[in-house]
Amino acid sequence: MLSEELFNRASKLFPGGVNSPVRFYSPYPTYFSRASGSRIFDVEGKEYLDFCMGFGVNFAGYSNAEIAEEIMYLLDNTIPEGVPTEHEITLGETIQKAVPSVERMRFTNSGTEATMHAIRLARAFTGRKFILKMNAGFHGAHDYVLVNAGSGALNFGSPSSPGIPDEVSKTVLIGDFNNEESIKELFKKYGHEIAAVITEPVLGNLGVIGPEKGFLKFLREITDEYGALLIFDEIITGFRFKFGGYQDLIGVKPDLTTMGKIIGGGMPIGLFGGRSEIMEKISPQGSVYQSGTFSANPFTVASGIATLNFLKKRDYEYTIGLAQWVEDKLKNFSDIGVQVNRVYNMFTIFFNGEKVWNYETALKSDKKKFMDFFNFSKKHGIYFSPGQFEASFVGMAHTPEEVEMAVFKMVYTLEFDMNEDRNKRK
Numbered sequence: 028m029l030s031e032e033l034f035n036r037a038s039k040l041f042p043g044g045v046n047s048p049v050r051f052y053s054p055y056p057t058y059f060s061r062a063s064g065s066r067i068f069d070v071e072g073k074e075y076l077d078f079c080m081g082f083g084v085n086f087a088g089y090s091n092a093e094i095a096e097e098i099m100y101l102l103d104n105t106i107p108e109g110v111p112t113e114h115e116i117t118l119g120e121t122i123q124k125a126v127p128s129v130e131r132m133r134f135t136n137s138g139t140e141a142t143m144h145a146i147r148l149a150r151a152f153t154g155r156k157f158i159l160k161m162n163a164g165f166h167g168a169h170d171y172v173l174v175n176a177g178s179g180a181l182n183f184g185s186p187s188s189p190g191i192p193d194e195v196s197k198t199v200l201i202g203d204f205n206n207e208e209s210i211k212e213l214f215k216k217y218g219h220e221i222a223a224v225i226t227e228p229v230l231g232n233l234g235v236i237g238p239e240k241g242f243l244k245f246l247r248e249i250t251d252e253y254g255a256l257l258i259f260d261e262i263i264t265g266f267r268f269k270f271g272g273y274q275d276l277i278g279v280k281p282d283l284t285t286m287g288k289i290i291g292g293g294m295p296i297g298l299f300g301g302r303s304e305i306m307e308k309i310s311p312q313g314s315v316y317q318s319g320t321f322s323a324n325p326f327t328v329a330s331g332i333a334t335l336n337f338l339k340k341r342d343y344e345y346t347i348g349l350a351q352w353v354e355d356k357l358k359n360f361s362d363i364g365v366q367v368n369r370v371y372n373m374f375t376i377f378f379n380g381e382k383v384w385n386y387e388t389a390l391k392s393d394k395k396k397f398m399d400f401f402n403f404s405k406k407h408g409i410y411f412s413p414g415q416f417e418a419s420f421v422g423m424a425h426t427p428e429e430v431e432m433a434v435f436k437m438v439y440t441l442e443f444d445m446n447e448d449r450n451k452r453k
Contacts, residue, residue, distance in 0.1 A: 077089075078420060082417070101114060114329060137295055160224075214252075227259075227261075281301065292330035378394075
């Protein structure tokens, strides 16, 4: 009952009792006290195998001794904040070498900041006002993109947020991911007013939905044709599938890229970067203003350097193979409405009677069944991202033995727990 007591205290302080809506689930969320490797421990001492991993942040694993040792080495002397340091250059050079399209960059404190500044920069560079985003594509919680947004907003059944002026929302065009015709129609009507197309190259906040063959190349071609910029939001996908960007796996080069999560190794971070001629518009070199007291703060930068140094030496195929194992075992339940969408080492278990490949098909998923699955899995010591439209992640700290046991428990939940629960309700 300790979690309930903590939630009651939290409810007197925070709206809804939480500091991010995606952390809430009924009747109250479980509270956690520590983590190690691929496991998290709640305040009552129960242990869980974690497939949420900080919504994808902790790809290298919790309490990684090798990373912690390097962080402490980098922070051996207290470094002042708000001033330039050599470490921010080191992290930037590592990212630039791994993702060649990021010729110049600027660190921020979050992915929300990164996309906000990237969009402002795109509008300034092109002299145009319209932004085209994908239906339920999520790029943070700022006015520019919180229009038909996914993730937590979609889980609560309200794709947009009150408080956004009509004047702002009318500058955002909504296309459908994996639907070339919807994008073509918008460009035919507004093409020479569109500053940029922004998209996650793999949707991660509508559940995991990969691009159909040729879709991202199509976006590159149509933005080139109309003189718009292409922005890839790689905050989830950056350094997740390889030591670099998803763009490098598929050979499609955007004009601007945003990153976050993994490049900070568990500390708050964001980044926007791209072609030099575009980034030169950022102040103080240019007139597009952006600043942040904690941008490239020494603690985040040290964590990012240590994490990327660790990942540089690791075999990404290891995590991909484990995620494929999950998919192979659970896809046998398609006859009872279970679909597993996997892109490399991230996946979503959809409770849906048909293939999920875009916004329309994703919305047919049964959120209630997913939460039943979530709760039964949690009872068996498996923790997923708490929402049907979230991604789950396999990281470097997961072991084959852990994943095998977790899959066994998931299968048991689908075959017995959920059927028994349904029978009780009849």
